[in-house]
Amino acid sequence: MDSVRSDHAPVPQALKILVAGGFGAGKTTLVGAVSEISPLRTEEVLTTAGVGTDDTTGVSTKTTTTVAMDFGRITINPHLVLYLFGTPGQNRFWFLWDELATGALGAVVLADTRRLADSFAAIDYFEQRGTPFVIAVNCFDSEQRYTVEQVREALDVDGHVPVLLCDARDRISVKNVLITLVEHVLTMVKAAVPA
Amino acid sequence: MSTDPTDPVVDEGPAWWDHEAGPVVRPYMVTGGRVRPKTTDFDLITYVVATASLAADTPSPEHQSILAFTQEPRALAELASRVDLPLGVVRVLLCDLLQDGLIARYDPPSTDHLPNVDTLQAVIHGLRAL
Numbered sequence: 001m002d003s004v005r006s007d008h009a010p011v012p013q014a015l016k017i018l019v020a021g022g023f024g025a026g027k028t029t030l031v032g033a034v035s036e037i038s039p040l041r042t043e044e045v046l047t048t049a050g051v052g053t054d055d056t057t058g059v060s061t062k063t064t065t066t067v068a069m070d071f072g073r074i075t076i077n078p079h080l081v082l083y084l085f086g087t088p089g090q091n092r093f094w095f096l097w098d099e100l101a102t103g104a105l106g107a108v109v110l111a112d113t114r115r116l117a118d119s120f121a122a123i124d125y126f127e128q129r130g131t132p133f134v135i136a137v138n139c140f141d142s143e144q145r146y147t148v149e150q151v152r153e154a155l156d157v158d159g160h161v162p163v164l165l166c167d168a169r170d171r172i173s174v175k176n177v178l179i180t181l182v183e184h185v186l187t188m189v190k191a192a193v194p195a
Numbered sequence: 196m197s198t199d200p201t202d203p204v205v206d207e208g209p210a211w212w213d214h215e216a217g218p219v220v221r222p223y224m225v226t227g228g229r230v231r232p233k234t235t236d237f238d239l240i241t242y243v244v245a246t247a248s249l250a251a252d253t254p255s256p257e258h259q260s261i262l263a264f265t266q267e268p269r270a271l272a273e274l275a276s277r278v279d280l281p282l283g284v285v286r287v288l289l290c291d292l293l294q295d296g297l298i299a300r301y302d303p304p305s306t307d308h309l310p311n312v313d314t315l316q317a318v319i320h321g322l323r324a325l
Contacts, residue, residue: 008246008267009267012242013304014240014242015240016303040276042273042276071239071276073273074321076317076321077321080317081270082318083240083272103240103303103304105310105318132309175325179319179323182322186312188309189315190312
């Protein structure tokens with residue numbers, strides 16, 4: 001090979017934060033509010049042998065499902081880049097969550113007070129995995145139907161898990177959610193490794 | 196021959212697509228039907244960078260697209276999104292390029308531990324400065 005190069009730009013350290021929540025909770029909106037790039041979409045194609053499909057052509061024997069994950073990027077400094085991944089909303093894609101959660105710094109569970117139950121699956125998942133997370137209650141209509149305490153009680157999360165209100169469309173608000181998450185992780189790391 | 200006649204990349208080796216590909220190229224067509232990468236999986240935030248210039252021979256136009264986009268370091272998720280191929284497909288193609296020595300990979304730090312205090316504080320400062 002006559003074309004080897006070794007002069008590429010330095011490779012930054014990348015960190016992952018997951019944004020979970022039910023369908024329509026505002027995950028992509030939240031990612032877009034802080035990302036330096038328009039949220040990008042990456043897809044995974046799942047192929048399974050088709051059983052009982054109503055394909056009458058006799059040509060296709062497989063069904064494919066595409067799972068999309070939207071993500072954004074925040075360059076912290078030249079050596080450190082943060083990626084925000086919106087998790088697929090449907091529960092049947094748990095295995096993709098495993099891939100996403102592996103090595104993740106932490107997660108934001110975006111809760112919609114009209115459908116709080118949609119957050120249970122994500123909360124259980126991160127609790128079981130030991131992934132640090134915060135709960136951000138998305139206030140769509142600037143109307144706070146519930147207090148943080150009420151939401152915490154309804155979701156039955158541990159006292160140490162931060163719960164805060166946010167507006168997923170608002171950059172400052174989302175920034176605050178992310179800072180709360182990373183501070184939460186920092187507290188956990190400091191607690192685990194006494195100075 | 197069913198490859199795009201306008202593509203400048205000339206194939207030299209044995210071409211798996213040198214038969215009826217049909218009008219629609221299914222996602223895993225570009226991998227020759229291979230669905231599992233040969234080497235350890237690439238994380239979504241594994242960085243990939245080309246170690247070869249664009250002049251290098253690649254097995255397919257898709258490999259060439261990856262090589263072109265990774266002239267600067269790119270995270271896998273971003274790469275897959277930009278070359279508009281599913282993640283699984285890109286992983287297989289990356290393994291080819293890795294085997295041919297055309298790219299290098301930079302994996303995120305061990306997944307067993309959270310980042311250290313310094314890194315976390317840098318992230319917090321960075322976020323505050325946004």
